[in-house]
Amino acid sequence: MNLYVSLLRTGVPAAVGWVIAQAAAIGLQLNDGAVSGVLTPIAVFAYYGLFRLAEKHVSPRFGWLLGYAKPPVYDLRPTNG
Numbered sequence: 001m002n003l004y005v006s007l008l009r010t011g012v013p014a015a016v017g018w019v020i021a022q023a024a025a026i027g028l029q030l031n032d033g034a035v036s037g038v039l040t041p042i043a044v045f046a047y048y049g050l051f052r053l054a055e056k057h058v059s060p061r062f063g064w065l066l067g068y069a070k071p072p073v074y075d076l077r078p079t080n081g
Contacts, residue, residue, distance in 0.1 A: 005072040012067030013051075017044030 054062035
């Protein structure tokens with residue numbers, strides 16, 4: 001379950017960041033390299049950061065905007081093997 005949650009909470013911000021970057025590029029008239037190399041990672045980082053902070057400090061309901069309502073929980077016990 002944690003793998004699914006972590007992948008979902010990575011994929012949703014990446015997809016949203018890409019859409020935001022594409023929409024912003026229309027108004028900014030940027031070339032494809034600038035959008036994919038600079039604008040998309042900035043949009044992903046900003047989207048994830050905003051809703052992760054909102055989830056932690058405002059309401060856990062904001063986690064749904066990252067794809068899943070709760071962050072993954074990892075077992076911190078060392079494993080043998």
